[in-house]
Amino acid sequence: MIGCGRVGSSIARQLLSEGWEVTVVDEKEDALARLGEGWPGGFVVGHGMDVDVLRAAGIEEADAVVVSTDGDNTNLVIGQVAQKRFDNQCVVVRVLDPARAAFYEERGLRTVCPTSTAIDVLTEAVRTCAVPEKMEVG
Amino acid sequence: MYILVAGGGKVGANLARLLLRAGHEVTLIEQRADRFAALEEEFEHIVQRGDATELFILERAGIKRPPDLVLAVTGDDEDNLVICQIAKEKYHVPKVIARVNDPRNQAHFDLLGISPTICATSNIMGLIEHEVPEHELVHLLELRNENLEIVEVQIAEGSPGAGKRVERLEMPDGARLISVTRGGQSEIAVGSTELRPGDQVLAILQPGKEDELRRVLLKR
Numbered sequence: 001m002i003g004c005g006r007v008g009s010s011i012a013r014q015l016l017s018e019g020w021e022v023t024v025v026d027e028k029e030d031a032l033a034r035l036g037e038g039w040p041g042g043f044v045v046g047h048g049m050d051v052d053v054l055r056a057a058g059i060e061e062a063d064a065v066v067v068s069t070d071g072d073n074t075n076l077v078i079g080q081v082a083q084k085r086f087d088n089q090c091v092v093v094r095v096l097d098p099a100r101a102a103f104y105e106e107r108g109l110r111t112v113c114p115t116s117t118a119i120d121v122l123t124e125a126v127r128t129c130a131v132p133e134k135m136e137v138g
Numbered sequence: 139m140y141i142l143v144a145g146g147g148k149v150g151a152n153l154a155r156l157l158l159r160a161g162h163e164v165t166l167i168e169q170r171a172d173r174f175a176a177l178e179e180e181f182e183h184i185v186q187r188g189d190a191t192e193l194f195i196l197e198r199a200g201i202k203r204p205p206d207l208v209l210a211v212t213g214d215d216e217d218n219l220v221i222c223q224i225a226k227e228k229y230h231v232p233k234v235i236a237r238v239n240d241p242r243n244q245a246h247f248d249l250l251g252i253s254p255t256i257c258a259t260s261n262i263m264g265l266i267e268h269e270v271p272e273h274e275l276v277h278l279l280e281l282r283n284e285n286l287e288i289v290e291v292q293i294a295e296g297s298p299g300a301g302k303r304v305e306r307l308e309m310p311d312g313a314r315l316i317s318v319t320r321g322g323q324s325e326i327a328v329g330s331t332e333l334r335p336g337d338q339v340l341a342i343l344q345p346g347k348e349d350e351l352r353r354v355l356l357k358r
Contacts, residue, residue, distance in 0.1 A: 049216070049243060073191055073216035077246055085249050099193040100220070103228055 001025065002048040002057075002078055003069030007094060007114075009034035011066055016041050023057045048078040054086070064090040072097050079109055142205040142231075143167070144190035144221045145212030146177045149237060153209060154181065165199045191220045196229070204231045211237040215246070222252045248282055274356050275348055278340070288316070288342050291355050295335040299355035305329035310350035313343035 001012045004026035012035060016022045023042030024035065032043050046053030048069060059065060065082040067075045072095050079093035093111050095101035101113035139162045143150050146168030154166045166181060167190040168174045174187045188195035190212070201208070208225040210218035218236045225231040238244050238257035247255045267276045279288040293300050299307060304315055304327050315327035319338040325331065333339065333355075343351055 049246065051245070071216065073214070073220040077216045077219050077250075080250055081246055085245075097192060100191065100224075103193070103224065107227065 002054075002065065002067045003075070003094075004031035004034055004043075005068065005070055006034070008066070008068040011068065012041065023062075025053060025057045049074065049081075051081070051085070054078075054082070059086050059088065062088060064088070064092070066092050066094075068094040072100055076100065076104055076109070079104075079111075083109065139163070139206040140200070140203060141165075141207045141209065142196075142199055142201060142225075143209045143211065144218075145210065145237075146173055146185060147211070147213055149211045150209070151177060151180075153211065154184065158184070165205075167195065167199055191217050191224070193224065193228070196221075196224065201225065201229045201231065204229045206232060208234045209237075210234065213239055215239050215243040219243075219247060219250060219252055223250065226252075253282065275352055280345075285344060286342055287345055288340060289348065289351070291339045291341060291351070293333050293335055293337040293339060293355065297333075297335065297356050298353075299333045299339075300335045302333055303329065304331045304333070307333075307354055309354060310343075310347050313341055313347045313351050316340040316342055 001008050001022055001024045004012065004024045008024065009031070012022045012024050021041065023044060025044045025046060025048055027045070027047050029045050032039065035041070035043070042057065044053060044057040046056070048054065048067065059082060065088050067079045067082070069075055075093045075095060079091050082088045082091045091110060093104070093109055095104065095111045095113050096115050098113050098116045101111040101116070105111045141157055141162050141164050143154050143164060143166045146166050150166060150168070154164050157164050164184055166177065166185040167188055168177055168185060169187070169189050171187070174185065177185045186199050188198070190196060208221065208231045210221040212218055215238060222234040222236045225234050234252065236247060236252050236255045238247060238255045241257050241260045244255065244257060244260070247253070264277055274292055276290040277287060278290050281287065309315070317324050317340045318327050318331055318333065320334065320336065327339065339355065341351060
């Protein structure tokens with residue numbers, strides 16, 4: 001798990017509770033606090049662009065790599081490094097910009113775009129709470 | 139030529155200025171508001187504000203034409219890498235050049251096929267190796283696609299290589315001598331070539347073989 005913000009830390013905790021062995025990488029040591037007290041998984045302080053950090057976190061043996069730092073381009077590069085250099089078959093990358101997410105998805109990188117999801121969910125929420133009179137007018 | 143310059147810091151702004159002076163058509167993209175304001179004073183409509191890793195910003199700057207050349211020279215290596223990938227692979231820009239800020243990221247550019255790249259730190263380090271004598275092994279050329287490099291070695295008095303014929307050197311696998319320069323005259327290194335103190339020797343080798351080569355030729 002590269003990046004231990006709100007999203008990354010929650011995914012790490014969720015997967016750990018489902019029985020995965022999880023190691024988290026984050027630049028800041030403080031991020032460990034997001035994983036809760038007595039985090040039983042691994043935690044490596046360092047930048048995900050640094051291949052030594054990735055190796056220390058066990059990327060060579062990992063069954064899956066999730067990249068979710070706060071930078072789209074950082075995530076895209078780390079994701080490709082995990083896929084192409086370390087030959088990991090299951091790499092999932094968070095990308096906030098829908099356009100970049102779509103472009104890299106076409107190129108064979110598995111991207112997840114929370115922005116697109118939010119757009120769909122919010123649009124649907126508006127549709128379902130619209131008042132009937134308005135709908136008739138429309 | 140039409141040239142798109144991504145990143146309007148010192149490097150990008152100076153490049154844009156030189157390219158304009160050389161008669162090229164240039165668009166410069168800069169994200170930071172204060173920097174953009176300063177650039178706009180000088181460059182007027184040539185500079186556009188925005189994040190050059192966003193497709194609509196690139197399109198507004200004319201990437202669909204496409205430009206003859208895209209220069210990705212921001213201060214962020216990930217941004218430069220992504221700009222080059224998008225330019226090459228989505229918009230079929232024929233040539234991209236990327237700036238590498240942190241030399242440790244060079245491997246990522248190589249892995250993802252972004253070339254050529256330029257790294258100020260590595261260039262300065264190369265000059266130091268060339269200018270400062272205690273760095274006896276000078277990197278002259280990296281052939282990244284071939285995974286080979288060409289280095290120059292100066293044979294000193296008392297070097298293990300001094301006085302030996304090339305065929306008698308225990309050269310490591312993955313390294314060969316190319317030529318020997320003595321008194322301004324160069325010749326191709328063959329088995330019978332004898333090395334003497336003061337010789338400048340060119341060698342071709344796989345990266346990582348430098349220490350072994352040093353041991354054979356230089357270590358006292």
